[in-house]
Amino acid sequence: MGCKPGWPRRRVWGHAALQVAYDTGDYYHSIAWLEEAVGLFRLSYGSWNPEDRSSLEDALDHLAFSYFMAGNISHALSLSKEFLYYDPSNRRVARNVVKYEKLLEMGTATSAGPLQRPNGTHLQSRDAYEELCQRPGGQPSPEQLPGLSCSYETNGSPYLLLQPAKKEVVQIRPYVALYHDFISDTEAETIKGLAGPWLQRSVVASGEKQQKAEYRISKSAWLKDTADPVVRALEQRIAAVTGLDLRPPYAEYLQVVNYGLGGHYEPHFDHATSRKSPLYRMKSGNRIATVMIYLSAVEAGGSTAFIYANFSVPVVKNAALFWWNLRRNGDGDGDTLHAGCPVLAGDKWVANKWIHEHGQEFRRPCGTDAQD
Numbered sequence: 050m051g052c053k054p055g056w057p058r059r060r061v062w063g064h065a066a067l068q069v070a071y072d073t074g075d076y077y078h079s080i081a082w083l084e085e086a087v088g089l090f091r092l093s094y095g096s097w098n099p100e101d102r103s104s105l106e107d108a109l110d111h112l113a114f115s116y117f118m119a120g121n122i123s124h125a126l127s128l129s130k131e132f133l134y135y136d137p138s139n140r141r142v143a144r145n146v147v148k149y150e151k152l153l154e155m156g157t158a159t160s161a162g163p164l165q166r167p168n169g170t171h172l173q174s175r176d177a178y179e180e181l182c183q184r185p186g187g188q189p190s191p192e193q194l195p196g197l198s199c200s201y202e203t204n205g206s207p208y209l210l211l212q213p214a215k216k217e218v219v220q221i222r223p224y225v226a227l228y229h230d231f232i233s234d235t236e237a238e239t240i241k242g243l244a245g246p247w248l249q250r251s252v253v254a255s256g257e258k259q260q261k262a263e264y265r266i267s268k269s270a271w272l273k274d275t276a277d278p279v280v281r282a283l284e285q286r287i288a289a290v291t292g293l294d295l296r297p298p299y300a301e302y303l304q305v306v307n308y309g310l311g312g313h314y315e316p317h318f319d320h321a322t323s324r325k326s327p328l329y330r331m332k333s334g335n336r337i338a339t340v341m342i343y344l345s346a347v348e349a350g351g352s353t354a355f356i357y358a359n360f361s362v363p364v365v366k367n368a369a370l371f372w373w374n375l376r377r378n379g380d381g382d383g384d385t386l387h388a389g390c391p392v393l394a395g396d397k398w399v400a401n402k403w404i405h406e407h408g409q410e411f412r413r414p415c416g417t418d419a420q421d
């Protein structure tokens with residue numbers, strides 16, 4: 050895992066994604082995380098905080114168990130011995146050492162094959178997702194380069210005359226733009242403060258229902274524009290910058306999302322891919338566009354990765370990311386498959402504004418070209 054040097058080592062292994070992997074028996078992923086954590090501790094030996102030793106012991110203990118469960122007894126043994134070097138009085142680990150040595154003597158350990166990545170419905174794009182989340186940014190392809198630009202935009206709107214939007218086009222296909230300094234620090238704090246008391250574990254659309262899922266680990270809350278003048282002003286700015294109609298029922302309330310350490314949202318589409326989706330309850334069509342505002346900075350991780358388009362956008366505090374989810378002919382744009390990468394250090398806040406098809410007929414005219 051590509052972690053920045055200097056990210057907090059303390060309790061680093063205990064983050065939620067690892068915990069989920071470990072608790073669900075996904076030793077393929079728990080081993081990867083724990084190896085990273087143990088490696089960081091070993092590297093920094095000599096400059097430890099008082100808590101670091103016990104955190105290393107915890108990580109070694111869990112890593113040894115993960116290897117044992119994955120059938121690699123000799124690794125489990127050497128890690129348990131390393132543990133005993135730091136804490137020779139731990140009787141449970143000492144018993145494990147005896148057990149592992151016996152198993153090795155009996156020759157039971159030789160059968161462990163390479164670790165298999167677990168398979169599941171939501172893991173299909175996992176390789177690309179993990180790869181994108183581990184490397185910064187991604188270079189635009191040469192065909193994209195001529196279209197990429199930075200500009201000040203007023204969009205013909207009086208709201209933007211005095212303070213034009215600072216637009217950076219980051220991708221042409223699918224079209225993705227980042228608006229820098231879209232909100233102020235004070236506005237971001239107000240929005241987080243308003244949402245704070247209402248945050249609940251996020252859900253996803255599943256058939257006709259909404260439910261919790263391990264592939265979306267965050268808390269979220271919905272804010273109406275009547276909640277506060279700051280929310281109203283933000284909605285007006287989104288309308289001005291996008292040129293779209295946000296009046297009810299053409300857009301959803303503002304969704305404020307908080308990801309803790311390890312929080313993430315695995316690859317998904319924002320638009321509905323089935324007519325049965327709860328998104329259609331608003332009777333205003335599918336989600337034509339997304340505006341996602343980064344309400345915080347993140348110390349490490351947390352970028353927004355576009356899987357098929359093969360690029361990622363780092364968290365830029367106070368910036369807003371915009372993209373179209375639908376093509377002009379109304380079909381979902383498959384190139385918009387995207388994800389919120391795991392937060393490796395710090396916590397991450399975003400606010401989503403999802404804008405629907407209806408109401409935009411004259412603002413984003415339809416087209417028949419399936420590529421447009």
Ligand SMILES: O=C(O)CCC(=O)C(=O)O
Pocket residue numbers: 306314319341351352353354387388389390399401
């Ligand atoms: O947090 C992110 O970067 C992406 C969030 C997202 O895609 C969503 O909330 O739908």
Ligand SMILES: [Fe+2]
Pocket residue numbers: 317318319387
């Ligand atoms: Fe999304």
